[in-house]
Amino acid sequence: VVTKVSILDSDNDGVTDRIYASDISGNVWRMDLPAADKSTWTIFKFASISDGSSPNDRMFFSEPALAQTQFSNIHSTSGVLSYQNTPYDAVAIGTGNRTHPLDTYTNDMFFVFQDRNVVTKSYTSTEAPATLGFSDLYNVTSVPPTSQAQNIEFGTKRGWYYDFTSAGEKSLSSSLIFDGKVYFTSFIPPAGGTIDYDLGVCDLSGEGRLYVLDLHKGTRTYSELYYDLGERVPDTPQIVIPKADTGNDTIAYIIGVGKGECVGSDCKGTVVLGSGLTTNRIYYHIEE
Structure with a gap:
């Protein structure tokens, strides 16, 4: 863990009772602190999205953004549709190797995980929820869920991911959640630029972007997918x-x-x- 952790007061009693931490192996960890007694504190691997080999050796260098929320989930049972408000804790975070911002080989992405275990409690090794992976997430890169069939499929998932489309594009800062939307930045390294590492000077400085997507399903909320932030490595909005x-x-x-x-x-x-x-x-x- 090379960055700050994110804390949550899940029952709104003024005391932190849950912690989320990310690491450079592409994991997100959940720590539950249900009482002052440290013997009740537990930890389990909440999500894992890296296999350790290029181009999938994704790293987290920023802390997750958290939000307590709910969305209307659609189910299909024997052809009968039903809707249910599903509460969850959103865990939003992007990957990117901050120590190598010019890397163009890693396939970095942005993720919003749904933690539907909204009650803070002690988890034993046998009770801990299964670690979330790619099979648990919906790919919203090209098209977020819009049709009935897509929304039914989305309802079986535990979140979504956006696959950055430009070569070397990566997330180098934390995201922001506000009013049902998630705001996150990315950096695209210069293409074909020559770099003098001794002088620390390069002839191109890359490009920064700000994305705005719906928190629940990754739908586009503005006419433009992203804002051009100019030649810079953008910070957290x-x-x-x-x-x-x-x-x-x-x-x-x-x-x-x-x-x-x-x-x-x-x-x-x-x-x-x-x-x-x-x-x-x-x-x-x-x-x-």
């Missing part, structure tokens, strides 16, 4: 929510995204996320 004028709603933005949203030649330098932080009613009382 950062949110700002400026104070709104009196009578207006707050608006959230992503900054540090190059030109950002453009209309013709007019570029704002930001990406609008929509409404900012609002109150979400969880409990209510009716007096009879």
